[in-house]
Amino acid sequence: MATIHLLVASLLILANVSFLEASFSPSLIVDLAKIVMDSYCSPEKLVGMKEAIEAASSNTKVLNIPDSESLASVLSGGVQTTISDPRLRVTYEPNYVPAVLPQIPSLPPDQLVAVLQTSMKLDILDGNIGYLRIDNILGEEAADKVGPLLVDLVWNKILPTSALIFDLRYTSRGDISGISYIVSYFTKAEPLIHIDTIYDRLSNTTTKLFSLPTLLGQRYSLHKPLIILTSKNTKGIAEDVAYCLQNLKRATIVGEKTAGGSIKLSKFKVGDTDFYVTVPTAKSINPITGSSWELMGVTPNVVVNAEDALATAIKIIHLRTLVPAIVEESATLILNNYAFKNAGENVAKKLKELLANGEFSMVVSTKDLETKLSAELQKISGDKFLKTTRNITSLPTMHFSPEMYTDLIKVSFHTDVFENNIGYLRFDMFGDFEEVKPIAQIIVENVWKKVVNTNAMIIDLRKNLGGSTTAIAGFCSYFFDGDKQILLDKLYERPSGTTTELLTLSELTGTRYGSRKSLIILTSKATSGAAEEFIYIMKKLGRAMIVGENTAGASHPPKVFHVGQSDIFLSIPTVCSDTATGPAWEGTGITPHIPTSSDAALEVAKGILNKHITGQE
Structure with missing residues (x-):
């Protein structure tokens, strides 16, 4: 009611401007309002208009407007504003001839x-x-x-x-x-x-x-x-x-x-x-x-701008002609390389079914295709590391002086010695073995020697996001004795179909921590990749107590594959821990012995070790 009353009232107010020449009857406003009321396509917006018209019809004020075109413009503005619809338009057309819809002529x-x-x-x-x-x-x-x-x-x-x-x-x-x-x-x-x-x-x-x-x-x-x-x-x-x-x-x-x-x-x-x-x-x-x-x-x-629309459409069509080959090639790469063979077969099959059902038929750009492909791969596999990725080219080799390496190591590693001679070691990324090997002695001198002679050790991997697994065997070896070689894990590589034994190393740079002193590893839900492989081994072999949160359930570092001749690249995990002896950590994470929030994990670990060292129950 209020809205429609405003319609007629606003028309009268907008039109009732003080000019000196022509004048028009308020019946014009009433007739206009009746037409809108009887014909406007959304009558729900016109509730109460009848009452508003009746109220307006008693208004005897004269509309003073200098010319008919100006009045039409004023009326248009009023009705458009009131109903919030710019399609409503009032015009003054003394020579108006109703338009006749064009007919198909009778021609040969x-x-x-x-x-x-x-x-x-x-x-x-x-x-x-x-x-x-x-x-x-x-x-x-x-x-x-x-x-x-x-x-x-x-x-x-x-x-x-x-x-x-x-x-x-x-x-x-x-x-x-x-x-x-x-x-x-x-x-x-x-x-x-x-x-x-x-x-x-x-x-x-x-x-x-x-x-x-x-x-x-x-x-x-x-x-x-x-x-x-x-x-x-x-x-x-x-x-x-x-x-x-x-x-x-x-x-x-x-x-x-x-x-x-x-x-x-x-x-x-x-x-x-x-x-x-x-x-x-x-x-x-x-x-x-x-x-x-x-x-x-x-x-x-x-x-896009209208003038660019045709060229853009042609580009989209050309991309779509490539989509079937890209999706087929992606399925083949996953089938032949994904670490989990049965899952890889299922992903490849479902991917082809999606293609046949037209799920990729509406992509409009390479980026759109990448996003769609990643989403489908992760939905089918449940593996957030099976996805499209950027083509990461190898960075140029950096040459550092011994002093620069020392400074870098001091920033990358954090050490401390707590009460009762409890060592603390934190690092947030595992390095590649070939890259770490030349600077192993520098790490020993600046990091390892600070904690190797402690009574117990806490290794903090709460913020460790993974990295290369090539140094896992060497790092694990420091926490076992050197008198015998120990099988740490078996790694299955899907592309070659081979299984490799991961064994402790007989020779190490620096002194071993050994197998007798207590070891606690801290975890969080962010702990992933190579860090999980290390934790998995140490827990499986009973060498460490795990305190904190369930880990991320990531994967061994994936490899990047170029999909045919396209600009698409796939990240595919190709290696997994052998599950013949039990479930591994990929996809599920590692459950700690002592579950606690990551923020509280360090204090919980210190409490456990202090009690152990001082002989408390």
Whole structure:
């Protein structure tokens, strides 16, 4: 009630400006308001308008406006602002002649073709890409007259193409009945699809639009790419067609956001005057989104300037021609290299099924493909390390002086000696064995000697994110005696199908800590990769107590594989701990002996060791 009263009141106020010349009766306002009330497509926004009109009709003030065009402009602004709909428009047209919808002329076929060609353009682009521009969407009645001709001269040339670019950048006219007609050529014959719902205020009817079961000519293959080009000038029925096909996930929209027009605009004469009001008298509600493109416009999947839309569409189509080979090659790489053979077979199978079902058919860029591929790989495998990745080229070898190495080591390692001679060692990354070997003596001198002679040790891996596993055997060896070689783990490598024994080393740089002194390892949910392999070994062999949180459940360092000739790279874990003797840590993490929050883990560990060293129960 308040909103509609505001409509009439604001119109009166906006129009009641003090000018000196022409004047108009308030009945103009009342007649205008009645038209809006009786015909506007969203009556729920007009509740209470009748009462507001009755109140306004008793207003005898004269509208003082210098000219009719100015009054029309003022009235337009008032009604648009009040109802929040810029499609409502008041005009002053003393010579107005109602528009007559163009009819298909009765001409010989060759002349009729010439007429039709003025509103459409057909081309076959490089790569067998069809291009069809339509500036006026024909309704069913018109299509019945020229349909066979259009099929022969236009559609049959499009059918053999590998992809279609449907250009609606210049389309501002069309018939509602043409929506189902066009959409049906890009959908299945059965089952019928509910593609749109149209509410017509003038007839107070709601019509559901469905795809058509039969058509002239064949349907365009569902497996072929369909790109629709749009611009800010794409209006009305063209917007509906684009919105329907976009939400059916049958078409990718490329270009500019559309005009946000109306499914139907009607023009009414206001009383016995030369003023006219244009009103949206019908509205579209999409059954998939529950909303409409009207007012808001259709937002493209890929937003580019209208003049760049065609070139962008061609790039997208070229990418999509490569997608099947990329996905197939990805499946093969995983099948042959993923550390977990059975899981790899399942991932490869499911990936091919997704490809066959069109799950990758809507990608619009290499980045989009990478994101989609990663998401599907991780969803199928449950492995967050099986994914697409960047191509990380080898960094140039850095040459450091002994002094520089010393400074680097001091920053990378943290040591301390607590009460009761309890050693503390923290480092946050495992280094590659070949890189660590030349500086092993520097590490011993600046790190290891500070903690090797303690009564017990705490190794803090709460922030250790992994790294290379090549130094695991050597690091483990410091915590065992050198009189015999110990089997630490068996590692299975999928690409070669071989299993390698990980053994303690007989020779080490510096002094061993040995197997007799107490050792506690601190963990958190961030502890991953190589750190987990070390913890797994030490727990399995009973050499250390684990305190903290369940670890990340990562993997041995993955390898990077180039997918064919594309710009896509896969990160694939290729090595795993042999599970013949029991479950490993990959994917599940390691459960600590003493669960506690990572923040409390150090104090818990110190308490345990202090009691042990002082002989307390």
